[in-house]
Amino acid sequence: MELSNLSTQAMTTAWVVYLIAMIAHTLEWAVARNLSTKVERKRRRVLVGAGAGAGADLPTTTEETPVETTEDPRLSRFSTVGLVLTGLAFAFHLVGVVTRGIAADRFPWANMYEFITSTLLFVVAAYLVGAARFGMRWAGLFVTLLATVGIGLAVTVFYVDVAPLVPALHSVWFIIHIVTAAIAAAAFNLGAVATILYLVRDRAERKGTVRGYLAKLPSAERLDVIAYRFHAFSFPLWTFTIAAGAVWAQFAWGRFWGWDPKETWSLITWVAYAAYLHARATAGWRGRKAAVIALIGVATFWFNYIGVNMLIPGLHSYAGI
Amino acid sequence: MAEPTTEERTAPAAPNHQPGLRALGRWAWGALTSMRTALILLFLLAIAAIPGSLVPQRPVTPIQVNDFIADNPTLGPIYDRLGFFDVYSSPWFSAIYLLLLVSLIGCIVPRIGVYAKALRRQPPAAPARLNRLPVSATVTLNDPSALSAIADELRRRRFRVATTDTTVSAERGYLRELGNLVFHLSLTLILVGVAVGSLWGYKGNAIVVEGYGFANNLSQYDDITAGARFSETDLKPFAITVNSFHAEFETGPVQHGAARVFTADVTVTDHPGAEPRNEALEVNHPVTVGSTQVHLSAHGYAPVVEVRDGEGNVAFSGPVVFLPQDGMFTSLGVIKAPDARPDRLAFEGFFLPFATVDDQGPRSIFPDAIAPELFLNVWHGPPKEVESGTPENVYTLDTTGLEQVSRDGDALRLRLKPGTEVVLPDDLGTVAFIGWHRWVKLQVSEQPGVPVIVAGVAIAIVGLLLSLFIRPRRIWARLTPTGEAGDGHTLSVGGLDRADARLGLVEEVQALVDLFPDAQDAAAPGRARPAERDRLVAEDAIMDDDGQPSASDAGKDN
């Protein structure tokens, strides 16, 4: 099959380019080691300057003071190289996913290889939009790391040749279920990236001085907010994913819920993120503890994704590895 | 925050001053309905769900449970006693979700009253010092009507506004709490739907061979599970004939043997006397009869055999359902001819759609019937004295009173191709493999709770979206005259976001101040010491590289 070969080659190329992009971002972190910022942990207060024209006089906060600003000029160069390469890798990645779908004559979401590559496509797309529109470039290293590891696993461990679907997958609900799952997964993963960076940066801030690349990150407070936004975006989507899966199961198997391992674990993930949202609203739990719960959530997600398919037999495993 | 917040609802201290049951009860109730308890119960629920995904479950795979117990003679019985083989109806799992339900109701219902009151109340009066709010601005200006301009602007921005001579209070985002309440209540609705389904619903299976029919009454089911409130009269009197079943399998190298197409051509008679209708029953296309659904849940082969006894009479003739044992449809079955004379006969063996014999013995190498063969062992014995009347399992052979037929000292193994006949030794009779049919397993179910569950899920998602994306916000303004002349005024505007991670508060306050182009910045006021929240997220820059709000984003909301 011509097209499926093209797809595989594009995906492998994407993997290589992501790897180089990741190396560029690693260098970016490495040359940032001289940076350092003093952080005073104060409750933030924003004064709105008035009188001047709208937008000119901005609210400022004074809690961060750069101590040494010996910013290596290579830093922004590596950062740009990383971003451009990520964009290039994304193009190959996109070609890989789309041609796979064309080769199979269906949406490319029928097995783990296809699902992982599609999910990561959403992750990188969201990151690129975030980097272009919202200055999310600080996430570069982790996003390329995720893409490199994920696609690396996909093309080596999970690869299967193009094949048509088994009858149980012939359903629009299958498409709805999978696409929402992939988008929710992308947001959960980006949320996890922000959460990890929040935990790291928060620890540094507690000590008073933030060194190295951490000084280039948004403040812990803002990372926490960003993480929350990703989770708040994906939680309803995940809820819908489970519901759509239940509808599909009703059509395919005549029961909307059967405690199949896959179903059980998606519920566990859902409950874990519900706990995260509750923790954020509970005194004594918000902040670091809530962040840890979010990471437990993403761990259950990954277990469901890989562990359940590999370790536990169930109806869903007939989607094939 | 003015209203009882979640923080205030955390577990109260244990009762030590007021002993007595009432106090204890009140304490327990308070503890149960606290946010912290909800958190712990959610954790417990997640953890408790795990074993059921790792250990085989009796309602799903009873055979695997028995195998597991046989393979793990020490662990098996312990698991069994702990309910690990039926986690989701075990007492401890039920206890967790019922406690969660009670906690949820106890937590949410009182909030309905609070919310109803808040809806009827005016926005709260302005706090004494607006510059303690997370976001505030103080300017001086010469416009005594500034407050009404602010009130108008806030109304335009869809705030609910209350004014006094010197202050404006405004609030918006009431739908957030509504969404929160609706979401949690709809979770209980979903559970009600599940309960209805498990009390009144039923689900049964029946194997039907091509050309045969199924009538919906208890005697026709191979197995059925039903809720406590189910009665036989709930079975709708419909009938289905399976005219034919069509299956296709992958013949290419990728996923060789995987299923590709399953279609059953069926004729449905909705009730006695109704006009029969033809339907295509497929995996994702169940046939519905009223509220009853019929799914295609499995298929297999039924070899057609004819057994003649030692006296030359037909002792058995027809298709026999063989049960597939693997993905290649190596199928196991039993043929019984109890009426054969002088000896009754029985056969046990395999139907192989694509037969091969190798060191693993006879087995099938493809699921489609490409080269079908029948492998049988034969048993005979004297006729049973009296028919015991107890129903026999048609898929297993009880060999008491039977003796295996052998030839030259070895057990006789028959191997038949379609259209062939074998003469049994010792004048026992003959057996002919005439051909084969396919059978389908129909799963018939009624799930009366489903509409309630669907409604519950839909409402839950809407509530969730409101709860996560509506931005409740309060804004206050105060105008105080300064200087003796009475023409100078100080205007303070302050705002508070009542939910995590909201955008635009700074812009909103800024926009209000910008209503007055000639206002002057007042002296820098003191530091904020917000007491309401642990964590203020008042700053509102769009995410930025260096942690600073970027200039280009600032005026966007204006």
Ligand code: HEM
């Ligand atoms: C199956 C159990 C539950 C699930 C799945 C669940 C889910 C959620 C979710 C997703 C939110 C986030 C909405 C938001 O941030 O506005 C939330 C908020 C909330 N939950 Fe639950 N919940 C459950 C049980 C409970 C229980 C038992 C309680 C009370 C003890 C409770 C009290 C609350 C409260 C008060 C909020 C609002 C927090 C705030 O104001 O931000 N929930 N819940």
